[in-house]
Each structure stands twice: as C-alpha cells, then as structure tokens.
Amino acid sequence: MRSLDPARGAIIDLPASIWQAIGRGVRSRCPRCGDAHLFARFLKPMPVCPGCAQDWSPQRADDFPAYISMLVTGHLLAPVVIAIEIAFAPPVAIFAALVIPAAMACMLGLLQPAKGAVIAIQWWSGMHGFRRERRDAIVSASDNVSTGDNVTARNIKE
Numbered sequence: 001m002r003s004l005d006p007a008r009g010a011i012i013d014l015p016a017s018i019w020q021a022i023g024r025g026v027r028s029r030c031p032r033c034g035d036a037h038l039f040a041r042f043l044k045p046m047p048v049c050p051g052c053a054q055d056w057s058p059q060r061a062d063d064f065p066a067y068i069s070m071l072v073t074g075h076l077l078a079p080v081v082i083a084i085e086i087a088f089a090p091p092v093a094i095f096a097a098l099v100i101p102a103a104m105a106c107m108l109g110l111l112q113p114a115k116g117a118v119i120a121i122q123w124w125s126g127m128h129g130f131r132r133e134r135r136d137a138i139v140s141a142s143d144n145v146s147t148g149d150n151v152t153a154r155n156i157k158e
C-alpha cells in the first residue's frame with residue numbers, strides 16, 4: 001500500500017512494520033520507500049535517498065554492524081569448525097587456511113546487510129533526529145487535511 005506524504009506531496013511506500021523496514025535495510029534498499037539503494041558505497045549510505053528524499057545523515061550505526069557480523073559469523077561457523085575438527089582433525093595450517101577465509105568472507109558479506117538493518121531500526125524508532133513515520137499516521141494525516149480536522153492533535157495522540 002502506498003501512502004501520500006503530505007509534507008513532500010509524494011507517494012511513498014512506507015513499511016508496514018519494523019520487520020519490513022529491516023528487511024529493506026538488509027537488502028540494501030531504502031527502509032523508508034524500498035525503491036532506491038541505501039548505500040552509495042560498500043558501507044557509506046546515500047546522503048539523501050534518490051527515491052523519497054530521506055536524509056540519511058542522522059544515522060549512527062557506528063560499530064554495531066561489525067558486532068552483529070562477528071556474532072552471526074561465530075554462531076554460523078562454530079558448528080562447522082567443531083564438525084571439521086571431530087571428523088578430520090586436520091593440521092592447524094590446513095584448518096586455518098579453511099576457516100580464516102570462510103570467516104572473513106562471512107563477516108564481510110554480513111556487514112552491509114547488518115548496517116542496513118541498523119539504519120532501518122534507527123529510522124523506524126526515530127533515533128538520532130530521524131522523524132518517526134508510520135503508514136497509518138500519514139494516511140490519517142492526509143485524510144485530516146482533506147476533511148479539515150486538526151492534524152497536529154491527531155498526530156500527537158499517536
């Protein structure tokens with residue numbers, strides 16, 4: 001469902017839930033509109049979304065995506081490492097030659113999705129200066145504009 005953003009006069013497909021916003025972030029899409037790329041480079045978000053004009057400069061993902069990548073990589077590789085050790089007990093050099101590249105590939109592969117998810121959570125939660133936006137609030141606000149109701153009072157209630 002697409003919603004009218006009365007502030008910009010644009011049609012924007014806001015996410016229905018935080019999970020949809022996170023899913024868009026994990027796929028490196030804009031969590032707000034889902035139409036445009038979130039990243040200009042590997043871990044550098046677009047300054048402004050070309051699809052919905054969302055300013056991404058307030059995001060403060062910092063080191064959290066790296067922690068997520070390490071945590072997930074550890075949990076994915078630990079059973080594999082244990083299974084290899086039990087089944088084959090390879091020499092340390094061969095073991096390191098297998099596990100270290102696998103761990104690096106897994107961590108690097110997870111960094112951008114993790115950062116997209118963190119940015120999506122920050123945006124959804126209205127952290128660091130992001131404006132909290134909800135699909136229903138914008139729909140009711142645009143209804144209120146057309147009916148002449150008090151938009152501000154309704155939005156504060158939510």
Ligand SMILES: [Zn+2]
Pocket residue numbers: 030031032033034035036049050051052053054
């Ligand atoms: Zn967007």
